[in-house]
Amino acid sequence: MSTATANNSSGPVLDWAAGHGPVTGALSATTGAFAIATTGAATSMPPGWVLAVGAAGAVGHTVVGLRVRNAGRTLATRAASWLIGAGWTTWAMTTGPLTWAALGSLATIGVGIGAAARSAALYEEAREDEAIAAEQRQIAAELSAERRAIAAEWVDRIQRICHITVRVLGVEKWETGAGYSLDLEPQGGITYDRIAQHSVQLSADARLPHGCTATASPGIHQGRTILDVTTVNVLQADCPYPDDYGPLSVLTGLPWGVRTNADIVRAYLREQCALVVGPTGSGKTNMVHTILAGFARAEDVLTWVIDLNAGSAGLPWVLPALNGDIEHKDDKPVRPGIDWLAASYEEAMLMLDAALAVGLHRKKAYQDLLAKANTDLLPISARIPQIILVIDEGAEILVSTDRQMKELAKKILEVIRMLRAMGIRTVLTALGATGSVLGNLMIRREGKVRVALTGGETEGMDLGKMFPGRRGLRVEQAPYKGAGFMGTPESPAGLFKAWRILPNQIREITAATSDRHPRLDDVSAKAAGPAYARRWDAERTAWMRDHTPSNDHPDSGTPGLRLSALNAPENGQVSPEDEMLRRFRAEIDAQFGTAPEPRTPTTDAPPASGGLNLSALRGQPEQDSPAQQAALAALLAAGRDGTGASAIARALADQYGTTRQTVVGWLKTWVQDGTAVRVGEGTKARYVHRSHASGD
Numbered sequence: 098m099s100t101a102t103a104n105n106s107s108g109p110v111l112d113w114a115a116g117h118g119p120v121t122g123a124l125s126a127t128t129g130a131f132a133i134a135t136t137g138a139a140t141s142m143p144p145g146w147v148l149a150v151g152a153a154g155a156v157g158h159t160v161v162g163l164r165v166r167n168a169g170r171t172l173a174t175r176a177a178s179w180l181i182g183a184g185w186t187t188w189a190m191t192t193g194p195l196t197w198a199a200l201g202s203l204a205t206i207g208v209g210i211g212a213a214a215r216s217a218a219l220y221e222e223a224r225e226d227e228a229i230a231a232e233q234r235q236i237a238a239e240l241s242a243e244r245r246a247i248a249a250e251w252v253d254r255i256q257r258i259c260h261i262t263v264r265v266l267g268v269e270k271w272e273t274g275a276g277y278s279l280d281l282e283p284q285g286g287i288t289y290d291r292i293a294q295h296s297v298q299l300s301a302d303a304r305l306p307h308g309c310t311a312t313a314s315p316g317i318h319q320g321r322t323i324l325d326v327t328t329v330n331v332l333q334a335d336c337p338y339p340d341d342y343g344p345l346s347v348l349t350g351l352p353w354g355v356r357t358n359a360d361i362v363r364a365y366l367r368e369q370c371a372l373v374v375g376p377t378g379s380g381k382t383n384m385v386h387t388i389l390a391g392f393a394r395a396e397d398v399l400t401w402v403i404d405l406n407a408g409s410a411g412l413p414w415v416l417p418a419l420n421g422d423i424e425h426k427d428d429k430p431v432r433p434g435i436d437w438l439a440a441s442y443e444e445a446m447l448m449l450d451a452a453l454a455v456g457l458h459r460k461k462a463y464q465d466l467l468a469k470a471n472t473d474l475l476p477i478s479a480r481i482p483q484i485i486l487v488i489d490e491g492a493e494i495l496v497s498t499d500r501q502m503k504e505l506a507k508k509i510l511e512v513i514r515m516l517r518a519m520g521i522r523t524v525l526t527a528l529g530a531t532g533s534v535l536g537n538l539m540i541r542r543e544g545k546v547r548v549a550l551t552g553g554e555t556e557g558m559d560l561g562k563m564f565p566g567r568r569g570l571r572v573e574q575a576p577y578k579g580a581g582f583m584g585t586p587e588s589p590a591g592l593f594k595a596w597r598i599l600p601n602q603i604r605e606i607t608a609a610t611s612d613r614h615p616r617l618d619d620v621s622a623k624a625a626g627p628a629y630a631r632r633w634d635a636e637r638t639a640w641m642r643d644h645t646p647s648n649d650h651p652d653s654g655t656p657g658l659r660l661s662a663l664n665a666p667e668n669g670q671v672s673p674e675d676e677m678l679r680r681f682r683a684e685i686d687a688q689f690g691t692a693p694e695p696r697t698p699t700t701d702a703p704p705a706s707g708g709l710n711l712s713a714l715r716g717q718p719e720q721d722s723p724a725q726q727a728a729l730a731a732l733l734a735a736g737r738d739g740t741g742a743s744a745i746a747r748a749l750a751d752q753y754g755t756t757r758q759t760v761v762g763w764l765k766t767w768v769q770d771g772t773a774v775r776v777g778e779g780t781k782a783r784y785v786h787r788s789h790a791s792g793d
C-alpha cells in the first residue's frame with residue numbers, strides 16, 4: 098500500500114502540471130518526502146534513488162513550467178522544492194525518519210517551501226496583472242488600424258535587425274505628413290543607442306526614400322526610445338526664413354532651421370559656443386546670415402563679426418545702413434544689423450582684445466550684481482547684453498600655422514575658455530569637420546552647438562567626430578544645399594535644413610530691428626575703450642566703401658560714413674559709447690590740436706598750446722584725420738631709419754584704433770605723392786619721410 102503510495106506518489110510527484118497552492122504544494126512535497134523516507138527506510142531502498150526522483154521532479158516541473166510560460170522565479174522555486182525535498186529524504190532514510198531532528202527539519206522545510214511558493218505565486222499574479230494591464234493600455238490607446246500596422250511592422254523590423262524586443266507605447270504621425278514617431282520600450286534594459294546604431298539598416302529595410310531616416314533618440318527616461326521615421330524628403334525643398342521678425346532672446350533660444358518633422362531647431366548660446374561646418378557651396382554663407390538674423394532679432398545680443406575674407410559675411414548687415422539704403426520710419430538713422438565688423442587681422446585683434454577686456458572687467462565690476470542674483474553667470478539682458486563673436490572660417494584660424502593667425506587663435510581660445518560666465522560666446526564656422534578642428538579640446542568642450550552642412554560633400558565630413566555618440570548619420574542623407582545635421586545639448590543631432598534667407602530679408606530685418614539692438618553696458622563700453630567706440634570711424638571702415646555699389650551717394654563724397662549719424666544722441670539720450678566717443682575726440686583735439694574731422698564741422702577749436710604742433714601737416718587734403726596726421730608725425734619722428742606700417746599702426750592703435758591696413762593705404766599714397774620714400778625690399782621695407790630721405 099505504502100509502496101503503491103510511494104510509486105503513486107507520482108500523483109503529486111509525476112503530475113508535473115498539477116496545480117498547487119503554497120500550502121498544498123508544500124504539504125504535498127513534505128508528506129511525499131516523509132512517505133518515501135519512512136517506506137524507503139523500512140524497505141531499505143537505496144537512498145540514491147530518492148535523489149534521482151527529486152532531480153526528475155525538478156526537471157519535470159521546470160519543463161512544464163516553461164511550457165506554460167511561468168516566470169523564472171516560479172520555476173526556480175518549484176525546482177528548488179523538489180531538490181530540497183529529495184535531499185531531506187535521502188538524509189532521513191540513512192539516519193532514520195522518525196527522529197525529532199528529522200521530523201523538525203521536515204516541518205521547517207515544509208514551511209520554507211510554502212513561503213517560497215507563496216511569493217512565487219504572488220509574483221506570477223503580479224506578472225499576469227501587468228500583462229493584462231499592458232494589453233488594456235494598448236487597447237485603450239486605440240491605435241488606429243494604420244498605426245497598429247506601423248507599430249507591428251517596426252516591432253518586427255527591430256526584432257529582425259537589432260535583435261531587440263520592443264513594446265510600442267505610441268505612434269504619432271507628424272502634422273506635416275512627412276513621417277511619424279514611435280515611442281518604444283526596448284525590453285531587457287536595452288537603451289536607445291542599440292537601435293540608433295542600426296539606423297541605416299532600419300531605413301533600408303523600411304525602404305525609405307533617399308534623404309529619409311529612422312533615427313532613434315532617448316525617450317522620456319532611459320528605458321524608452323523615440324524612433325523618428327521620415328517618409329518624405331523635406332530637405333530637398335527650400336524653407337524660406339519666416340517673415341516674422343519678432344524679438345528673440347539668447348536665453349530662450351535662437352531658431353536656426355527646421356527638422357524633418359518641421360520642428361524648429363534652436364541654439365541656446367548663453368553658455369555654449371557653436372561650430373558650423375560647411376564646405377564651399379553647401380550653404381554656409383546663407384546659414385551664417387540666418388544666424389546673424391537671429392542675433393539681430395535678439396534684444397540681448399550684440400554681434401561682432403570677424404571675416405578675414407573681405408568681411409563678406411557681415412557686409413550685408415552693414416552696407417544697407419551704411420549707404421542709407423533703408424529708411425527708418427522716424428527718419429532716424431538705421432543701425433546696422435551687427436555691432437562690429439572686422440575684415441582685417443588688425444581689426445580682428447582690436448575686437449578680440451576688446452572682448453577680453455570686456456569679459457575681464459565684467460568679472461570685477463559685476464561682483465555685486467552676481468552676489469545679489471546669487472549666481473556665477475552674469476544675468477544677461479537688454480541692459481547687459483551678451484556679446485557673440487561670429488568668426489567666419491574661425492576654425493581654420495585656430496589650426497593655422499601662420500604667425501598672425503596664431504595670435505588671433507590664441508585670443509579666440511581665450512575668449513572661449515574664459516568668458517562663458519561673463520556672457521561672451523563665439524560662433525565659429527569651418528570649411529570641414531576635420532580632426533584638426535575637432536581635435537581642439539576647447540572646441541569639443543565649449544562648442545556643443547554643432548551644425549554640419551553637407552551639400553553632399555563627403556570630403557572632410559567626419560560626422561562621427563562632429564556628433565560623437567550619434568550613430569547612423571550619413572552625409573548622403575542630406576545631399577542638398579542648406580541641408581545637413583544639427584545637434585545641441587538640448588536636441589540630439591539629426592537631419593536639419595537651414596532656412597533660406599534672401600538679401601531683401603536681411604535688409605528688412607536690419608530695418609525692423611534697428612531700435613531693438615541693445616547698447617553695450619557702461620561697464621563694458623569703458624573696458625572696450627576707444628577701439629570699440631571708434632569702430633565705425635571713417636578710416637576704420639574705409640574698406641567697406643570699396644564694396645559700396647555706387648559712390649555717387651550724397652554722403653559718399655565725404656570719407657565719413659552715414660553711420661556716424663548713429664553717434665548722434667537719440668531722443669536726447671547719450672549712450673555711454675557716444676559719450677565716450679565725444680570725450681575721446683575732445684581729448685585728441687586737446688592733445689594734438691589737430692584739424693577737425695571733415696564730418697564734425699563744429700570742432701574748429703584752436704590748437705591747444707601744449708599739444709604737438711602738427712600745423713605743418715595741414716593743408717594737405719588727404720591728411721584730413723587726426724589719425725592720419727599722427728601717422729605722418731610718426732613717420733617724421735622715425736627720421737632717417739624710417740618706419741613701417743605695423744609700427745605706425747601699433748603707435749596709433751591705442752588712441753585711434755587705426756589698423757595696419759589703413760596705414761598701408763596712407764603710406765602708399767604718400768609714396769605716390771612724394772611725401773614718403775620706400776626703402777628696402779620685402780620684410781626689410783621701410784618708409785622714410787621725404788624730409789629725411791632727401792637730406793644727407
Ligand SMILES: Nc1ncnc2c1ncn2[C@@H]1O[C@H](COP(=O)(O)OP(=O)(O)OP(=O)(O)O)[C@@H](O)[C@H]1O
Pocket residue numbers: 334335336375376377378379380381382383384578579580594595596597598
Ligand atoms: N538653406 C538653403 N536652402 C536652399 N538653398 C540654399 C540654402 N542655402 C544655400 N542655398 C543655395 O546654395 C547657394 C550657395 O549658398 P551659399 O553661398 O550660402 O554657399 P556657401 O557654402 O557659402 O558657398 P560659397 O563658399 O561658395 O559661398 C545659394 O545661392 C542658394 O541658391
